[in-house]
Amino acid sequence: MNATNVKVGDELPTFGLELTSTMIVAGAIASRDFMPVHHDAAYARSQGAPDMFMNILTTNGYISRYVTDWAGPKSRVKRIAIRLGVPAVPGKTLRFDGEVTKAEIEGDELVIDVAVRAANDLGDHATGTVTLTLPASDS
């Protein structure tokens, strides 16, 4: 992505993550979160959850990936602020969408806000804003 072709109102390509137990466990362990609700379905159900569910570090990891897949290697993620909703559980596609809500040159950078949402058929799993920068002139 190049700073000159980012403008307010741009939509990021939608990404559908067909979420499996393996993905949830992989994210939990890569983020060193060993809470049983993130890898043990029977334990999670005993706690009232429908199944094992994604941990918050993993949610942040996927949101970061979603935005940088679009913005490219020259982008810098500055802030990920999310409100958490329904759990992300195996067998339910987690659908990511995003829209540019700010694109302003500050010094030698373009500062971009992206309103992001990750949702499944239970509702919104996470909604919020990612702030990132791109070099203002890419020469």
Add this chain to the structure above:
Amino acid sequence: MTDERDPVRERLEAFVGKPMGETATAPDPVNIPMIRHWVAAFDDRNPVYLDEDVAAKSGFDAIVAPPAMLQAWTMPTPKIEGIAERGGAPTEMQFENPVNVLDEEGYVGTLATNSELDFYRYLHPGDLLELDIVVDEISPKKKTSLATGYFVTWITTYRVGDEVVGRQLFRIFKFDPATMGGAA
């Protein structure tokens, strides 16, 4: 809400603005094996995390860790045995904190509501993180559509040496499961 005294809230008040535990140090510095593990787990194709040439062409001095790994570097080494019985806590928490107090008072349900991560700079292999946690805010007793409880907010500051490299605001709702679904 009424103006009645709330002894639970009064117990919690003592924690607001205070550190939660001691300064903690990451078990290991930022390192390539953990970055590779993360990148594979998320199938994150951003090349700056493992390819030095692309990192250099993208304006970095060296390989950088995925920013969202910030908290992962400082997760305590867990004691796996008994972790379920401890409610998922990686280790026994030795210090008094508002979450323990709320558990004692019957507000044993936990729902994370907000996470706000700020990254002041990307981390490189070799950076050793330290963190301090401060209790930022504890709400009065609230009745939400889920249950009755308290919102607890804390802020974690991440440093490498004296340099603050990131910050996280985290908010949870600690609730009494007996009040779920509109029960008193």
